[in-house]
Amino acid sequence: MRVLLVEDEQPLAGYIAAGLRKHGFAVDVALDGRTALDKCGLTPYDVVVLDRDLPEVHGDAVCRQLAREGTARVLMLTASGTVEDRVDGLTLGADDYLGKPFAFSELVARVRALVRRSAPARPPVLRAADVVLDPARRTAERGGLLLRLTPKEFGVLERLLAAGGDVVSAETLLDKVWDEHADPFTNAVRITVGTLRRKLGEPPVIETVTGAGYRIRP
Numbered sequence: 001m002r003v004l005l006v007e008d009e010q011p012l013a014g015y016i017a018a019g020l021r022k023h024g025f026a027v028d029v030a031l032d033g034r035t036a037l038d039k040c041g042l043t044p045y046d047v048v049v050l051d052r053d054l055p056e057v058h059g060d061a062v063c064r065q066l067a068r069e070g071t072a073r074v075l076m077l078t079a080s081g082t083v084e085d086r087v088d089g090l091t092l093g094a095d096d097y098l099g100k101p102f103a104f105s106e107l108v109a110r111v112r113a114l115v116r117r118s119a120p121a122r123p124p125v126l127r128a129a130d131v132v133l134d135p136a137r138r139t140a141e142r143g144g145l146l147l148r149l150t151p152k153e154f155g156v157l158e159r160l161l162a163a164g165g166d167v168v169s170a171e172t173l174l175d176k177v178w179d180e181h182a183d184p185f186t187n188a189v190r191i192t193v194g195t196l197r198r199k200l201g202e203p204p205v206i207e208t209v210t211g212a213g214y215r216i217r218p
Contacts, residue, residue, distance in 0.1 A: 004047075
């Protein structure tokens with residue numbers, strides 16, 4: 001799940017980004033509205049967490065443009081949480097609105113809810129044979145045994161299970177599970193798939209489709 005966080009207060013942006021990454025999101029950061037629009041023009045984000053009071057381009061203008069393009073869900077953040085401000089934010093085209101200060105667990109829940117709305121409907125728990133993954137609880141198991149996965153391994157497994165047997169390219173995995181700092185020529189996906197295969201054990205679950213990517217047969 002790829003998220004763009006737009007927040008001009010750098011310490012706060014770092015704190016929020018680090019927290020979202022711990023919950024399995026791939027997070028890019030923009031410190032002003034112009035940079036946010038530039039990043040959205042290059043990367044298909046699932047959700048944009050958008051502060052309202054931004055330099056360069058105001059958050060309201062960013063929200064309007066993203067709403068017109070319809071490429072990402074927008075969760076607007078603001079220090080003012082009055083009913084009038086919430087109505088204004090939603091009128092601008094935001095999909096959700098959260099006032100500061102906020103409980104981090106609520107932010108995570110709202111981002112996850114927007115991700116679900118932006119993607120095709122899928123079961124709340126993903127399964128293939130004896131592999132079960134629960135995105136909400138961040139748990140994965142095989143044959144009833146809990147798997148201890150890193151955030152990247154969990155993200156790869158979630159993407160492969162959600163594909164329902166379709167092939168997922170390494171480029172798609174890199175785009176959705178990693179962030180903008182990932183080297184496009186890196187072998188991180190291949191290495192992560194390799195460690196994930198070892199943790200899943202036998203018989204093999206993840207199939208390599210030469211020249212195309214990876215899949216898990218349903």
